[in-house]
Amino acid sequence: MSAEAGPRRVLIVGATSAIATEVARAYAERGASLFLAGRNPERLSNAAADLALRGAARVETAAFDVLAHESHGDLVTRAFAGGPVDVALLAHGALPDQARCQQSSGEAVDALAVNFTATVALLTLLANRFEAQRRGTIAVISSVAGDRGRQSNYVYGAAKGGLSVFLQGLRNRLHHSGVSVVTLKPGFVNTPMTSAMPKNRLFVTPRRAGRAIHRAIEARRDVAYIPWFWRPVMALITHLPERFFKRLRL
Amino acid sequence: MLANIAESVLATGCGRSYGDSCLNEGGALLDATGLDRFMGLDDAGVIRCEAGVMLGEILQVVVPRGWFLPVVPGTKWVTVGGAVANDIHGKNHHRAGSFGAHVTRFELYRSSGERLVCSPTENRELFAATIGGLGLTGLILWVEFRLQRIPGPGVAVERIRFANLAEFLAIAAEDPAHEYTVAWVDCLARGRSLGRGVYFRGSHAPLPGRVPPPSAPRFRIPFDAPGRLLNRATVSAFNAMQYRRGLRKRSKRTVPHEPFFFPLDAIGEWNRLYGARGFLQYQCVVPETQDGGVIRAILSRVASSRETPGLGVLKRFGPAASPGLLSFPRPGLTLAVDVAFRGRRTLDLLDQLDGLVRDAGGAVYPAKDARMSRESFRSFFPAWPAFARQVDPRFSSSFWRRVHVG
Structure with a gap:
């Protein structure tokens, strides 16, 4: 944790997503200073007004497209302009249509671009900044879908699985500089991203997911399932023998 | 969309x-x-x-x-x-x-x-x-x-016991001096005790010491209670206890705002106390007469019925006109009461109360209603x-x- 006085400084990328909004509120209520990056300027400024009233010491926004890798450097420079960043949360992502990914290599590659490649590009810059300041926490929203490939969403799963492996390596590297890397693995969350999916009892509210993520980041957990019950569920799923698993329709 | x-x-x-x-x-x-x-x-x-x-x-x-x-x-x-x-x-x-x-x-x-x-x-x-x-x-x-x-996050509260409806009306006459007033009323009390209860009145006040964080429910009712847990005998005993709580007729203290405004929020899913069949809430407002005439008739009808009224709340509305075409609040006395649902006979009682309210030129609150007739709605x-x-x-x-x- 930051030893200095003053509010915690938190950078959130993909800040207007439903889950990131709730994480941002948890930080705002505790008086943090927030730097929000997202695609839609109007939604960013709406979020900023909300978070300021909820108690954020300061809210800055930057309209930014994570797919435009050349803009990453500028974003990171701006976010660190006011001093060290205590927490960076990468919450951007998109759930592709698996059937369309199977029909179009373009769709499949696009899904990897937003969920994996862009994240890796941004993390490369962020990691060096955090390594240099020798403290702080990098938290990234991966997914339970990355724990095992399933026929219903393995392109998204591959992106998130690759991301989880990248984060393992990054955690190992940055541990020696006192920087934490938190891999967040949400299950089903009732958000605009999953609006087309039929809902069942495994779905949780963005608020519950967001509060759990905030706790996981502040506790500097290595890997956190969101909510916790996905850990035993995924332990079971990842341990099923492949020759049996391949016959399932999951 | x-x-x-x-x-x-x-x-x-x-x-x-x-x-x-x-x-x-x-x-x-x-x-x-x-x-x-x-x-x-x-x-x-x-x-x-x-x-x-x-x-x-x-x-x-x-x-x-x-x-x-x-x-x-x-x-x-x-x-x-x-x-x-x-x-x-x-x-x-x-x-x-x-x-x-x-x-x-x-x-x-x-x-x-x-x-x-x-x-x-x-x-x-x-x-x-x-x-x-x-x-x-x-x-x-x-x-x-x-x-x-x-002036602060607290409420200076005064609690006053009243023995009947006449005493309630006497205390209500002092309402303008207090920001908030409401009374709990024992809907099973009859005769000379008809309309007895406890008056709460308060005003915003500074709260010495640390401000308590907003509270989650302290506990929740984990399952539907047996349907007959709340009956006339248990509610009557609870009401008698509530009425006599505290030895003094009056008490004053400053409390955080949450327990004053939202006492029931401390108990998650309190509705389950009424059992699987639940309850109906009934809230009406009637123009005030000198002796609280219509409210007296309603309380008396409830108390002498076979039904089980739970929590009763009585308040005098002020003169302010409500801005909405369908707004419920209007000058007069308002009574809200939960009644355990026991089927047709419960509905019959509430229909009778509707009749009293209509005759008095009052209204029943749609937000709390599940059964008023079309004729009643148009009259209200x-x-x-x-x-x-x-x-x-x-x-x-x-x-x-x-x-x-x-």
Whole structure:
């Protein structure tokens, strides 16, 4: 944790997503200073007004497209302009249509671009900044879908699985500089991203997911399932023998 | 937005209305709780937020800044949209009027695709129809309203026991000197004790020491109680205990605002105490006569019936006119009572009470109703024809179909 006085400084990328909004509120209520990056300027400024009233010491926004890798450097420079960043949360992502990914290599590659490649590009810059300041926490929203490939969403799963492996390596590297890397693995969350999916009892509210993520980041957990019950569920799923698993329709 | 929904729609917030005004059987509900952003608060205490923000969240944000909601109901689990749609009232009605009286503007989404800002000067008819309009005029997107200044997060409360309705009326005469007043009433007391209870009155006050954080329920009722847990004998014993609690007739102290305004929020799912069949809530307002005549008749009818009335609440409404065409609050005495549901005979009792209220020129609160007849509705809300003209053609509710359509 930051030893200095003053509010915690938190950078959130993909800040207007439903889950990131709730994480941002948890930080705002505790008086943090927030730097929000997202695609839609109007939604960013709406979020900023909300978070300021909820108690954020300061809210800055930057309209930014994570797919435009050349803009990453500028974003990171701006976010660190006011001093060290205590927490960076990468919450951007998109759930592709698996059937369309199977029909179009373009769709499949696009899904990897937003969920994996862009994240890796941004993390490369962020990691060096955090390594240099020798403290702080990098938290990234991966997914339970990355724990095992399933026929219903393995392109998204591959992106998130690759991301989880990248984060393992990054955690190992940055541990020696006192920087934490938190891999967040949400299950089903009732958000605009999953609006087309039929809902069942495994779905949780963005608020519950967001509060759990905030706790996981502040506790500097290595890997956190969101909510916790996905850990035993995924332990079971990842341990099923492949020759049996391949016959399932999951 | 509504193009791919075939049936009628109705916005829903926390779903805390007791009856079918927040249901739309056979149709669709639009979950408005995702509209949960604050939009702004200026130095004059005018706040703007989306319609799904909960009153409890607003208090969390504004109380530390020295502001308070202009009107609060008995629970903080109410959305701003719901507060407007039911033109809610609170313990300060005698001074502040209803919630709608503090609303300066809101934006309404109509099924035509129009987004209309409504205020006392813009789209006036829709403004008046939407306040207290039970969500039938469209989807409320955001609401702007005035907060009140408070000296601190506490409430200085006075608790006074009263032996009967006459004593209640004598204490109620002192209401103007207090910001908040309400009375718990023993609905099983009869004869000379008819209308006995405990008066609570209070005003905002500084709270010495640390401000307690907003509370989650201290415990919840984990399952439906046996249907007969609450019966006339157990409620009567509870009421006697409640009435005699504390040895003195009067007591004063300063408490945090939450337990004063939202006592039931401390018990999660308290409704389960009534068992699987549940209860009906009945709230009426009747013009006041010298000796509280109609309320006396209603209390007497309830007490001498075979039904089991639980919590009873009595308050004198103030003279403020409510801004909505279908607003419930109006000058007079209001009584709210939970009645354990025992089938037809419970409905018969409430129908009899409706008759008393109609004869007196009063009204029953739609937010708490599941059974009033169409004739009663028209008598209670004489402005209904003007209201019906403002109803959005795609919006409906189970309540509305019961009292109006078809």
